Each structure stands twice: as structure tokens, then as C-alpha cells.
Amino acid sequence: xxxxxxxxxxxxxxxxxxxxxxxxxxxxxxxxxxxxxxxxxxxxxxxxxxxxxxxxxxxxxxxxxxxxxxxxxxxxxxxxxxxxxxxxxxxxxxxxxxxxxxx
Amino acid sequence: xxxxxxxxxxxxxxxxxxxxxxxxxxxxxxxxxxxxxxxxxxxxxxxxxxxxxxxxxxxxxxxxxxxxxxxxxxxxxxxxxxxxxxxxxxxxxxxxxxxxxxxxxxxxxxxxxxxxxxxxxxxxxxxxxxxxxxxxxxxxxxxxxxxxxxxxxxxxxxxxxxxxxxxxxxxxxxxxxxxxxxxxxxxxxxxxxxxxxxxxxxxxxxxxxxxxxx
Numbered sequence: 385x386x387x388x389x390x391x392x393x394x395x396x397x398x399x400x401x402x403x404x405x406x407x408x409x410x411x412x413x414x415x416x417x418x419x420x421x422x423x424x425x426x427x428x429x430x431x432x433x434x435x436x437x438x439x440x441x442x443x444x445x446x447x448x449x450x451x452x453x454x455x456x457x458x459x460x461x462x463x464x465x466x467x468x469x470x471x472x473x474x475x476x477x478x479x480x481x482x483x484x485x486x487x
Numbered sequence: 488x489x490x491x492x493x494x495x496x497x498x499x500x501x502x503x504x505x506x507x508x509x510x511x512x513x514x515x516x517x518x519x520x521x522x523x524x525x526x527x528x529x530x531x532x533x534x535x536x537x538x539x540x541x542x543x544x545x546x547x548x549x550x551x552x553x554x555x556x557x558x559x560x561x562x563x564x565x566x567x568x569x570x571x572x573x574x575x576x577x578x579x580x581x582x583x584x585x586x587x588x589x590x591x592x593x594x595x596x597x598x599x600x601x602x603x604x605x606x607x608x609x610x611x612x613x614x615x616x617x618x619x620x621x622x623x624x625x626x627x628x629x630x631x632x633x634x635x636x637x638x639x640x641x642x643x644x645x646x647x648x649x650x651x652x653x654x655x656x657x658x659x660x661x662x663x664x665x666x667x668x669x670x671x672x673x674x675x676x677x678x679x680x681x682x683x684x685x686x687x688x689x690x691x692x693x694x695x696x697x698x699x700x701x
Contacts (some may be wrong), residue, residue, distance in 0.1 A: 389697045396543070398630060406551075410621060422589070424595060446657060449578070453584055454588075455672070457592055458604045460593045462683050465686040468687045
């Protein structure tokens with residue numbers, strides 16, 4: 385277990401995912417929730433690239449990871465625009481205040 | 488006082504990362520032997536553990552810091568560490584893309600949103616989490632399961648290829664096998680650009696004076 389292999393990278397990805405999940409679940413700040421989403425996507429990316437290197441070969445996994453990066457950037461842009469809009473409406477970015485549509 | 492020390496520790500870790508990645512590239516360019524034995528470890532192992540520690544420390548700071556600005560700095564560490572990890576997996580183009588898109592784009596955007604939406608005086612108040620005990624409980628519930636799956640499954644591994652530049656292979660793959668998703672991704676980016684502008688702009692009524700003119 386001392387020398388770095390596939391399991392090390394998978395373990396890193398799993399821990400990144402778990403910490404991102406904790407961030408999404410416990411934050412009340414909408415920007416904090418978006419940070420957690422970024423952590424989760426990074427954990428998935430580490431797994432993609434690790435499997436690409438140690439199992440399949442080629443570059444398919446890296447191409448998939450690039451698509452994930454592109455969509456994460458798009459998600460961040462739209463998500464932060466929504467956060468700014470919520471802030472202008474409610475004067476707060478506490479996600480528990482923005483429940484107008486729940487009723 | 489302790490916060491100041493914490494910030495400096497994070498900054499020092501970032502500098503170490505940069506120097507480490509640069510040193511790795513230089514070492515490979517000079518075609519030094521890749522595995523220098525240092526006791527039971529090789530140099531590659533030690534660098535991996537260093538960057539993994541940086542990544543996890545940053546992710547932990549993002550998850551558990553009370554201050555949203557420190558969370559953003561922790562996210563910077565986590566993203567930088569993950570980018571360095573990609574270099575170990577022969578994904579040099581991906582590492583650079585991570586640096587450009589995540590750290591240069593997404594992280595700056597997040598910091599921008601933090602500064603716009605937080606009145607600086609209540610920074611600590613506005614990042615109250617639902618509870619550190621709940622977060623720790625969730626971590627204890629999910630992480631061991633995922634770690635067990637990662638460690639116990641007999642993955643069909645093969646001997647990895649030697650590290651080589653991937654930019655040419657990725658370009659070929661994008662323009663042959665993955666052409667349709669590639670074009671769709673550019674459409675998605677265009678839609679995102681327009682959508683973000685429309686969502687974030689202020690609505691101006693025709694009979695109201697422009698507030699920026701006041």
C-alpha cells in the first residue's frame with residue numbers, strides 16, 4: 385500500500401466527494417453550496433482520470449473530464465447569476481429564506 | 488491573530504505546490520530517473536502524498552470553515568491540489584485546463600459573488616452552517632463506504648502507459664470521435680453566457696429613472 389496506485393487516487397476522489405457532500409448539506413450560504421458542488425465534480429474528475437490511466441488507456445476519460453470542467457464552469461456562471469438575483473430580491477443569500485415557491 | 492497565521496499557512500502551501508509542480512516538470516524535461524528512492528517511498532509517492540494532503544486540507548477548510556472567504560481560499564487549495572494530481576495521471580492538458588478554467592475563472596467568479604453578496608462586517612454571521620456535528624456525521628456515514636468500495640473491489644488494472652504529452656491525442660479525439668458533444672458543449676456555453684446576463688441584470692421599468700444616474 386505504500387506505493388501509489390489506483391486505490392490511492394480513488395480514495396482521494398471519494399474523500400473529495402464526501403467533503404463536497406458535507407459542504408452542500410450543511411451550508412446555508414448559497415455561494416457555499418456552489419463551492420460544495422465544485423468539490424463533488426472535482427472528486428468525480430479525479431476518478432475519471434485515474435480509471436483512464438490505470439484501466440482503459442487512451443484519452444477517453446480525459447475528454448470526459450474536460451466536458452465536466454466545461455459544464456462546471458457553465459453551472460458556476462448561471463448559479464452565481466441566480467445567487468446575485470436572489471440577493472437582490474431577498475437582501476440575503478441564506479438558502480432557507482428563498483422558499484417563496486414552496487407553498 | 489490565529490486567522491492571520493492560518494492564511495499564511497495556506498499561502499505557503501500554495502507556493503510549495505507551485506514549486507513542486509514546476510520542479511516535477513523540470514525533472515521530467517531533464518529526463519532524470521522518475522523514481523528516486525527515499526527510504527520506503529519514492530519521490531513520486533512523496534509528492535503524491537504532499538498534493539493529496541493539500542487537496543484534502545483545502546476541501547476540509549471549504550467544508551468546515553465558518554468564514555466564507557476562508558472557504559473560498561480552501562477551495563483554491565483543493566482545486567490546485569487536484570490539478571497537480573492530474574499531472575501524476577499523465578493528464579497534462581487537463582491539469583492546465585483545471586488551472587485556467589477553475590482557478591482563473593470559477594474561483595474568481597465565486598470570490599466576486601462572495602464580495603458582492605456579503606456585507607463584510609457580517610461575513611462570519613452569514614456563513615452559519617447547519618451544524619458541524621451534522622456535517623461530521625454525514626462524513627462518517629459516506630466516506631468509509633466509498634473508501635471500502637474503492638479498496639475492496641478487484642479493479643481490472645493494467646500496466647499504465649509511460650507519461651507522455653496528451654494534447655495532440657485529445658485534439659484528435661475532440662474533432663473525430665467526440666465531435667458532436669464538442670459542438671453541443673459550445674452551444675451550452677453560448678446559452679450560459681446569454682442566460683447568466685439575463686438572470687443577473689437588474690430589471691428596469693420604463694417609468695423609473697435609472698438608479699445608476701442618481
